Amino acid sequence: MRTALVETSGSEPVLPQEVPSFVEEAYFSGARIGDAIDWCIRRQDREIHCEVQGVLTSSKAEVRFKARVLRFKKGVITRRIVVLLEEDMRRKKTGDLDLVLTVGSEGAAQEDVAASQLTLQNYLKRNMFDDLYYDGRELQQAAKDLSKMKSKEILCTIWGHRASDKLPMTIKGNLVSSTTRAAPILPEGFLEVRVEPEDTVGSPKIYLVAQPQLFIGPFSNPVLTVIAEKVYIRPFAWKEAPVYRDVLVARNLTVTTKAGKKLIENVSFAIREGEMLAIIGESGAGKSTCIKALIGDIPSTGVARIAGIDSRNAQKVRYFFGYCPQDLSYMYDTFTPLENIVAFGKQYDIPEWQLIEEGKTLLRDFGIMEKGGSPTGKLSGGQQRRASVAIALVHRPKVLLMDEPTSGLDPDNRNELWHFLDMVNKEYGTSIVVVTHYPAEAEFCDKVAVFLRGKSLVAFGSPAKLKESLPSRGFAVGVVLEEVDPRARKMLEGVQGVSFVLQRGELLKVFTEEPLETIAEKCMTTLKENSIGVKIVKTKALADMVDYYIAITRGLVTGTIEK
Amino acid sequence: MAEAFTRPRRRIANMIAKELRLIVKDRLALFLIFMLPAASIGVLYWVVGMSDLGDIQLGGGSGQGGNGGDSGTGSDVVLGLIDLDTTKTYSGEDLSENFTAFLTKLVKELIIYNNTSDAFQDLYDKKISGYVVIPDGFEANLTINEPTYVEVHMDATALIEQSTVMGTVQGAAIMFRASRMWIRSEVFPSMIIEFAPKGGYIATAFGGFIVVFSSYLGIAMTAAQSIVGDVPLRRMLLTPTNRLEVIVAKVAAYVIIGFFQSLLLVSLWVVVFSLNLNTSFGVLLIIMSLTSLTGSTTGILISAVASSRLQANQMFLFVMFGTIILAGFFVDVGVLDEYMPMNQGLKLLIDTAFKGLSLIEVIGPILKLLAFSVGAILIATFVFSKKPTLG
Numbered sequence: 001m002r003t004a005l006v007e008t009s010g011s012e013p014v015l016p017q018e019v020p021s022f023v024e025e026a027y028f029s030g031a032r033i034g035d036a037i038d039w040c041i042r043r044q045d046r047e048i049h050c051e052v053q054g055v056l057t058s059s060k061a062e063v064r065f066k067a068r069v070l071r072f073k074k075g076v077i078t079r080r081i082v083v084l085l086e087e088d089m090r091r092k093k094t095g096d097l098d099l100v101l102t103v104g105s106e107g108a109a110q111e112d113v114a115a116s117q118l119t120l121q122n123y124l125k126r127n128m129f130d131d132l133y134y135d136g137r138e139l140q141q142a143a144k145d146l147s148k149m150k151s152k153e154i155l156c157t158i159w160g161h162r163a164s165d166k167l168p169m170t171i172k173g174n175l176v177s178s179t180t181r182a183a184p185i186l187p188e189g190f191l192e193v194r195v196e197p198e199d200t201v202g203s204p205k206i207y208l209v210a211q212p213q214l215f216i217g218p219f220s221n222p223v224l225t226v227i228a229e230k231v232y233i234r235p236f237a238w239k240e241a242p243v244y245r246d247v248l249v250a251r252n253l254t255v256t257t258k259a260g261k262k263l264i265e266n267v268s269f270a271i272r273e274g275e276m277l278a279i280i281g282e283s284g285a286g287k288s289t290c291i292k293a294l295i296g297d298i299p300s301t302g303v304a305r306i307a308g309i310d311s312r313n314a315q316k317v318r319y320f321f322g323y324c325p326q327d328l329s330y331m332y333d334t335f336t337p338l339e340n341i342v343a344f345g346k347q348y349d350i351p352e353w354q355l356i357e358e359g360k361t362l363l364r365d366f367g368i369m370e371k372g373g374s375p376t377g378k379l380s381g382g383q384q385r386r387a388s389v390a391i392a393l394v395h396r397p398k399v400l401l402m403d404e405p406t407s408g409l410d411p412d413n414r415n416e417l418w419h420f421l422d423m424v425n426k427e428y429g430t431s432i433v434v435v436t437h438y439p440a441e442a443e444f445c446d447k448v449a450v451f452l453r454g455k456s457l458v459a460f461g462s463p464a465k466l467k468e469s470l471p472s473r474g475f476a477v478g479v480v481l482e483e484v485d486p487r488a489r490k491m492l493e494g495v496q497g498v499s500f501v502l503q504r505g506e507l508l509k510v511f512t513e514e515p516l517e518t519i520a521e522k523c524m525t526t527l528k529e530n531s532i533g534v535k536i537v538k539t540k541a542l543a544d545m546v547d548y549y550i551a552i553t554r555g556l557v558t559g560t561i562e563k
Numbered sequence: 564m565a566e567a568f569t570r571p572r573r574r575i576a577n578m579i580a581k582e583l584r585l586i587v588k589d590r591l592a593l594f595l596i597f598m599l600p601a602a603s604i605g606v607l608y609w610v611v612g613m614s615d616l617g618d619i620q621l622g623g624g625s626g627q628g629g630n631g632g633d634s635g636t637g638s639d640v641v642l643g644l645i646d647l648d649t650t651k652t653y654s655g656e657d658l659s660e661n662f663t664a665f666l667t668k669l670v671k672e673l674i675i676y677n678n679t680s681d682a683f684q685d686l687y688d689k690k691i692s693g694y695v696v697i698p699d700g701f702e703a704n705l706t707i708n709e710p711t712y713v714e715v716h717m718d719a720t721a722l723i724e725q726s727t728v729m730g731t732v733q734g735a736a737i738m739f740r741a742s743r744m745w746i747r748s749e750v751f752p753s754m755i756i757e758f759a760p761k762g763g764y765i766a767t768a769f770g771g772f773i774v775v776f777s778s779y780l781g782i783a784m785t786a787a788q789s790i791v792g793d794v795p796l797r798r799m800l801l802t803p804t805n806r807l808e809v810i811v812a813k814v815a816a817y818v819i820i821g822f823f824q825s826l827l828l829v830s831l832w833v834v835v836f837s838l839n840l841n842t843s844f845g846v847l848l849i850i851m852s853l854t855s856l857t858g859s860t861t862g863i864l865i866s867a868v869a870s871s872r873l874q875a876n877q878m879f880l881f882v883m884f885g886t887i888i889l890a891g892f893f894v895d896v897g898v899l900d901e902y903m904p905m906n907q908g909l910k911l912l913i914d915t916a917f918k919g920l921s922l923i924e925v926i927g928p929i930l931k932l933l934a935f936s937v938g939a940i941l942i943a944t945f946v947f948s949k950k951p952t953l954g
Binding site: 288292295297298315318319323325327329330331332334335339343344346347348349391395 | 581584801802953
């Protein structure tokens with residue numbers, strides 16, 4: 001989440017971490033719904049949420065709700081935004097609202113809600129939702145689209161009225177079949193939906209869903225025929241994650257070998273959706289073990305959850321994370337990137353046509369579309385890494401776990417890869433967990449977890465917060481020597497008031513709890529007395545993650561774990 | 564509930580498609596799987612053209628004898644004998660009975676039959692290792708110094724016993740002639756191979772062996788690398804695919820490969836040597852696919868147990884040596900013959916293609932092969948499930 005990018009929308013104070021990561025907000029009155037639709041059209045591949053205030057046309061009750069925009073239509077006569085309800089902010093007053101609502105302009109009688117105020121929020125990420133909305137009159141198109149998804153589990157919710165007595169009704173169930181058939185006047189679409197009994201008494205019924213405008217022949221039972229008004233379709237409904245607060249949670253996570261040796265002990269941290277986490281630490285500190293325990297690959301005790309699902313429920317949790325191994329040989333090198341995407345993606349029960357579509361989008365976004373036809377083994381290292389990330393993302397996981405993606409890369413390529421990961425994080429809204437050996441890379445992330453050998457997790461928090469735990473809240477006296485002198489560090493550590501000194505070549509950072517100016521003067525005097533040439537002295541040099549990492553591994557500071 | 568079956572089924576189908584695509588894209592693998600076994604049929608074709616043994620005709624009565632053969636005592640051999648000689652031209656004892664007496668000395672038991680059909684049935688039931696027919700005119704020919712012959716009927720499917728039987732009969736003929744020094748003409752044992760389709764001896768016997776060998780060990784060799792050599796599989800295991808699905812998919816993929824390999828081999832075997840097998844082509848393919856199934860499961864089991872490609876290679880080599888040694892071609896392996904998968908494959912081929920039995924009549928070996936396959940899949944899954952995905 002990028003709290004820095006947030007524009008606050010309301011008068012109520014909100015905690016920064018609770019604000020979603022949208023970056024654009026626009027306000028429209030109900031009369032200007034056409035402008036609102038234009039605003040949405042310009043961002044149609046993005047995820048758009050809204051807050052609507054208005055009047056429910058059926059009961060004239062005032063409503064206010066938060067929702068996600070499903071579709072929008074601006075015709076000569078029709079101006080409509082279709083939304084999926086997320087939160088009914090006046091639930092107690094108006095009773096339950098439909099899950100899917102059509103929003104029209106102020107005074108519109110043909111829509112569910114006549115809006116008086118609209119607040120649109122554009123999330124800076126791709127619209128990653130699979131769900132579809134059709135008007136009842138578009139049932140033929142719905143049937144055509146659904147025929148591509150045959151034999152998959154597809155959840156349908158249909159609002160309409162029963163053919164026998166015109167009674168309004170809503171049915172929700174799994175799609176059995178979809179057909180387009182020549183009707184007496186025009187071709188029309190039909191859906192068959194199997195609805196389970198609500199109270200588990202009785203047997204499931206199969207309803208025929210028909211288009212409203214055309215004559216229904218005597219072939220269907222009118223009691224089991226629904227004339228559709230609104231159709232909401234969610235393919236692969238079983239993939240739905242339960243409600244969760246943190247996308248990745250480890251609580252008292254402990255991994256013990258059969259011999260009784262504890263590889264990691266009582267590891268506790270959590271990240272929110274959209275955050276990036278860097279796991280840094282020494283070799284053998286348990287970074288990879290932690291990742292393996294988090295994805296349920298090795299037995300562990302404590303809590304490990306991804307998207308609210310216990311990692312021990314391996315079959316289910318695997319839909320919610322993507323794993324990108326360090327080794328690029330974890331792809332079929334004779335397959336093209338797209339073939340690899342399809343081969344792995346199919347195991348998530350995603351139909352091939354959808355995988356090809358998604359795969360092409362990913363390859364285009366990742367800049368390797370033109371390499372789509374070459375065997376993966378013939379791509380460069382960077383391109384292979386991108387292909388590997390594309391494979392891990394094709395099923396739209398909530399969390400992307402990457403094991404040392406930058407090891408073996410030169411600084412230029414490392415930098416490029418991090419920009420790429422940043423793009424993935426922003427564009428797809430995917431939380432990313434990166435195991436890395438380079439503490440400097442942790443600066444790119446929202447959160448950092450530091451592991452030490454024999455101590456497991458010793459520090460967790462945002463890079464800024466961690467650095468603040470250094471003396472003087474992470475500020476130090478920076479000294480650049482004329483040339484590297486191994487004596488300098490020892491000498492400066494002997495200066496009264498100096499907590500510790502970190503040296504990287506000619507650069508020395510002197511950490512202290514004393515006033516920095518005073519310590520700077522003392523340091524200069526000491527160096528001059530020992531004839532060590534100084535090029536630059538900075539009284540307020542900011543510590544970076546490398547400094548923090550060196551300090552914590554040498555035991556110079558105590559780690560803090562952010563709750 | 565249905566989804567509990569359809570989803571794994573779809574995942575398995577996807578994995579099979581992926582495996583096949585991988586093999587199709589790997590030209591060297593294709594070469595190894597199809598061209599090498601086909602080349603071995605070609606080599607056999609060349610050998611048949613070069614070797615004298617290749618001329619031995621099976622299933623007829625005009626075989627030839629005297630091609631080597633050891634002179635072992637044959638004390639364990641049970642033979643049958645039909646004495647059709649009615650001539651009485653020698654003044655002394657009956658010569659055919661005298662020959663029979665020498666034969667009795669060299670065998671464990673000599674069963675006398677009145678007609679050839681009873682002896683043939685006992686040979687089929689493996690009660691005897693062969694039977695000798697002394698033709699009418701045996702004594703008459705010998706007394707006028709004309710060469711004569713005795714027919715030695717042997718089981719085409721009992722390759723080890725053939726030389727023993729032949730040696731025994733030749734031994735009896737030598738002893739018989741040595742005891743009657745006045746006989747100047749020869750007694751030729753004429754070898755007649757029973758239960759063999761029409762065609763050359765080597766082409767039939769060794770061709771059949773190559774077909775079964777390729778279907779079983781060839782597929783096992785390829786499958787032995789399928790898990791341990793499939794590095795991206797580790798990543799695949801982080802998808803909802805479980806270990807059993809992986810094993811089943813791999814086995815199925817290699818059975819499909821084995822089917823096409825068998826199709827090629829059986830076609831080459833039959834067409835190149837103009838064989839007229841005693842069963843249909845379809846039955847032959849079913850049997851070869853079954854053998855491929857056991858080969859595939861054997862290979863997958865090796866691959867699941869092995870931790871590296873080197874280990875898999877070593878394990879396969881020892882499995883291969885063991886299988887060949889215990890195949891029953893070289894030594895009598897006793898009760899193991901009833902359980903070794905390749906032996907059962909050979910038995911199926913012999914009983915159908917050579918002896919003309921239907922699939923129902925050979926249900927025993929079929930069930931054994933299926934049981935072996937299921938057992939191997941379960942063990943492989945168990946072993947595989949104990950291994951961590953990411954090492």
